[in-house]
Amino acid sequence: MTLDSRIPSGPIEQKWDRCKFELKLVNPANKRKFHIIVVGTGLAGGSAAASLGELGYNVKAFCFQDSPRRAHSIAAQGGINAAKNYQNDGDSIYRLFYDTIKGGDFRAREANVYRLAQISVNIIDQCVAQGVPFAREYGGLLANRSFGGAQVSRTFYARGQTGQQLLLGCYQALERQVDAGRVLMFPRTEMLDLIVINGKARGIVTRNLITGKIESHLADAVILATGGYGNVYYLSTNAKGSNATAIWRAYKRGALMANPCFTQIHPTCIPVSGDYQSKLTLMSESLRNDGRIWVPLKKGDKRPPTEIPEEERDYYLERKYPSFGNLVPRDVASRAAKAVCDEGRGVGETGLGVYLDFSDAIRRLGRKTIEERYGNLFEMYERITGEDPYKTPMRIFPAIHYTMGGLWVDYHLMSTIPGLFVLGEANFSDHGANRLGASALMQGLADGYFIIPYTLGDYLANTKLEKVDDSHSAVKDAEREVTVRIQKLLSIKGKRSVDSFHRELGKLVWDYCGMARNAKGLQYAMGKIAELAEEFYHNVNVVGDGNELNQSLEKAGRVADFFELAQLMCRDALERNESCGGHFREEFQTPEGEALRDDENYCHVAAWEYKGEGQSPVLHKEPLRFEYVHLTQRSYK
Amino acid sequence: MKLILHIWRQKNQASPGKMVRYEVEANEHMSFLEMLDVLNENLIAKGEEPVAFDHDCREGICGSCGFMINGVAHGPLPNTTVCQLHMRHFKSGDELYLEPWRAAAFPVIKDLVVDRSAFDRIIAAGGYISVATGSAPDGNAIPVRKQDADLAMDAAQCIGCGACVAACPNASASLFMAAKITHLGLLPQGQPERKERVLKMVAAANRELFGSCTNIGECEAVCPKGIRMEFIGRMNRDYLNASFTYQEEKEMAGVG
Known part of the structure; x- marks a missing residue:
């Protein structure tokens, strides 16, 4: 098998425009003759289903949760990147592209990443128009903050609930299409297999989670946007239901799985407290903007953090990485935390933790500013640990958070099975060996709002699709x-x-x-x-x-x-x-x-x-x- | 710590349910749902069916979880979903009664799991801004007053868990609807459909058999996201205004 990534020719800044122009179109009257299945209703799947419905396709959308609004994109806290350069601090599409390639440690495709950076600016426009209440300055314009792995402020945010607000915007757009009859929604329904007929993806087998009924749904193309596989680790920051079954079934039907070992450990999570623990809770990376990470200089120093004097603390990220300091990328920050804990300098009962300290920031900016920036995260921390982070440093430790690996897709986001498209975290495409903060939301929405609506049409226009029905042996077998x-x-x-x-x-x-x-x-x-x-x-x-x-x-x-x-x-x-x-x-x-x-x-x-x-x-x-x-x-x- | 739980067990929508007593050993660091996980592991070990309950993110943001603990939606801690409620707020020997949300619009599916799809249908009726993908102007083209954006965000935090309905003696969905109507109504982008939105959403809620608001305030007291009752006032004002003017404006408008 040769892997054809279908990267368009020409200079990188023209590739996507050229590709879009060369793609075949489906005329508006014909779109309603095509049936499309979308599995997963997070940012990637929800935005795809809504956008394809708007274009006039017949869409069936599936999620295992009781409502599409609950997909795990909702839990993303910190923000979404876009190369708007509203801050006049030297950002550009090229810089976002550069940072993402470098952040991914040179294991992502240049062409895909460049397109992602280009589209990032449209995403913000779309979300603002939908009513996403992004943070704003007093002049009424959009606010930004900085994030790990970048030296510019390009992250847009809605307090610590950016994922929630983006997902609700996308969910509302989806529900509008449900009301218009263009999207048929199947909540509490889990995809358990992919139906491949004559080498093309033509449908899925599902289980109704309430009645247990096994059903087949046939279509002209299948889009998987089912998220990552972090829950293979049991303890992760993923939702309890997040799973790999959809992509794994597709793999077993012939789709290639790319870079499965590329998993991301997030440096700022609440440490494990006992063996009954069911999941790990993330504390947004944005906290590293104002929090300083440290451990005691001495091994086994059991004094409470407030009693350890400044000169006996090791702000190890600031020491090892003076130019990025606490804002190094996630993989670097996680490994550094592991290293100091391996040396026996970890904090907390288990010794598997480091301090994230806000006392300097509170002194510098005042408690009110910190409250405004991170209030809900501080509350969440206190609810879980019973400790007040305004008074004592947070304890954090790395945890599995995201999986860069996933089903292999070409530039059109199509897998090695024709007609099977894979979006968002479920594919492997844009983050290489490490994803930068605030880039997952960007990729999910880029794939769903602005890429699949173009590339899907090209597939449908170029492909001869035989008529199939439930009686086909491939359907019965699956x-x-x-x-x-x-x-x-x-x-x-x-x-x-x-x-x-x-x-x-x-x-x-x-x-x-x-x-x-x-x-x-x-x-x-x-x-x-x-x-x-x-x-x-x-x-x-x-x-x-x-x-x-x-x-x-x-x-x-x-x-x-x-x-x-x-x-x-x-x-x-x-x-x-x-x-x-x-x-x-x-x-x-x-x-x-x-x-x-x-x-x-x-x-x-x-x-x-x-x-x-x-x-x-x-x-x-x-x-x-x-x-x-x-x-x-x-x-x- | 040892807890005595009385949990509503119901096989499916068609079968009658009943309260069943259980004892469980927990510790103070567990979340409430982790305590139920422990109970379920014990039940599975005995070959009994575990208690079904909705949950997903366990971070208080997806809105999946929620049931009544001693008659209070999401339990005793203010501004907290049940997945974020920790056992340190209980003491050994406590006797707790766990029941599903009860409302005509939320039929019980099994044990503590209810069907909240009525909320989706209310949003589908009008809880959005119509903007097809690709048609948006630049994000900074329309400035939004910071105060408005902040208040919109306060309202937009609703997680759609349904606690407000469960707590309301009228099983009203007013707080849920008001949150969305306030969020979109405060933003310039939400103005063109503002009147239509409130009329359609309220009509949808009536079809779903949610009750009316009589200003009791139980909803605000249990809301895990601190959504305020004053938003219901904003919704009512929009509703009243739209009821008087929308039809007339529509008739006066051009033929399109």
Whole structure:
């Protein structure tokens, strides 16, 4: 298989315009003859479904939550980047492009990233027009703040709830199309398989989560916007329901999975407090604008933070990275936190934590300003920990937050299965080996509002789509396979709960394929995961049955897929003999402990092809070329 | 700490439900939902069906979770969803009664899970600004007074959890609607559809069998996002104004 990324020719700043002009169009009267399936209603899926409905397509949209408004994009706190240069501080499309390529440690496609930076400005316009209440200055114009990995202020925000406000804008646009009859919404419905007919994606098999009914939905194209797979780690900042089943089923039907080992550890989360813990809570990266990160200079210093004098504190990010300081990218900040904790200088009961201290900022700006900027985050912190961050520093520790890997897509956002498009976090495309803060919202909305409406039309106009109906053998087979899988999970009736397996799997992946990896550990983890999966299929206990709301059954299906995905993540991590961005292989580091890339051998996208049960997946490489941003070792010093 | 829980168990919409007593061992660092996770793990170990409850982000923002704890929506802590409520606010020996949201418009699906799709239909009726993708002017083309933007944001924080309806003796959706109407009505972008919006949303709420507002204030007391009752006043003012003027304006307008 050759991977054709379909990157348009010409200078980088003209590629997208040229592509848009060359794309074939579907005339308005014909659009309503096409049926499109969109799975997931977060920023990517919701904006795609709404925009395609506006264009006149017949859209069916699916989400497992009880309402499209609850997709996990809603939890994004800090903001959304756009190269508006409203601050007159030297920002430009080119700089946003440059920062994103560099932040991603040179493992993303230049052409895709440039397009993302171009579109970023349209996103802000669209959201403002929808009524998203972005923060404003007294003159009535939009406010900005700075974020990790950048030296300009280009982040737009709505207090600490930017994701919520962007998602609600997109949800309202979606509901407008529901009311207009152009989008049919299926909440509490989970996609369990992809239907491929004559090599093209033609539909999905779903389970109605209330009645348990298995159904097929056919269409002319399928769009997956189902988010990332961070919950493979069990403890993550993802919502409890976030899962990889949709993309994993697509992988098993022939879509390639790219860079699965590129996972992002977010540096500022509330530390784990006990083994009952069900999830980790993020504290927005924007806090690093005003908070200073430190640990005691001495090992095992158990004094309360307020009693540790200034000269006995180590503001290690400011010390190691004087020009970016507390605003280094996420992977760098996370690893630095791990390093000081490994040295025994971590804080809190477990020793797995560092301080994020606002006392200087409160002294400088006053409590009121800090309250205005971060009030809701401070409240959230206090609710969870019982400590008041206005008085005592927050304790934070890195946690899994985002997955840069995902299904491989070309410049048109189409996977290796024709007619299967993948948007947002579910694809691998724009963030390389590390995503910069405030870029996930940007990418989700770029894909959904401004890319798929163009590229989908080109596919439909260029493709001969045969008539298919429910009686097709591919439909029947997919339905049967789904039913068999469900029956199997229900029939085991073993001794252990689904969660107990998930927790154990998560610990393995976190310990061996988390913040730092090495060959020995990865090989060990692959063996252990296989053993655990084996036990799962003999000893899991899924109580209840399949024809009703059964949350254990939902979880069981997702965890079964996580086992397989975890194996592929470890395999990919083992194969990539270099460190880059979030993928840190202990064998490959500079004398200062920074990630050491190997551009000669690994400057490529690793895309894995499923070859069947019990067979090893096959690796395909898409070489990455850097014509505009020259390959250099990242430096934030 | 040891807790005694009485939880509403109902197999599905068609079956009758009842309160069932459970005992569970918890600790003060757990969230309320983590305490229920522990209970569920115990039930699964005994081969019993776990208690179904909606939840997703567990950060208080998605609006999935919510049930009554001793008659109070989201439990005793103000401005807090049940997923953000921690057990340190309870003490050993506490006896807690957990029930689903109860409203004609929110039928029970199972145990503590209810159907809140009526909220989606209210938004679909008019809770938006019509702006097709690609047609927006520059973000800074229309300045918005900071005070208006801030107040709009206060209202826009609604997470659509339904606590306001559950707490209201009339099962009114007024606070939910008022939040959206206030948010969009304060912004210049929301003006063209302002009258139509309020009329359509209120009509939709009536169709869904939500009750009317009688200014009791239970909604504000339980709202996890601190949405204020004064927004209902803004909605009523918009509604009254629109009721008197919208039809006439429509008739006076050009043929389009």
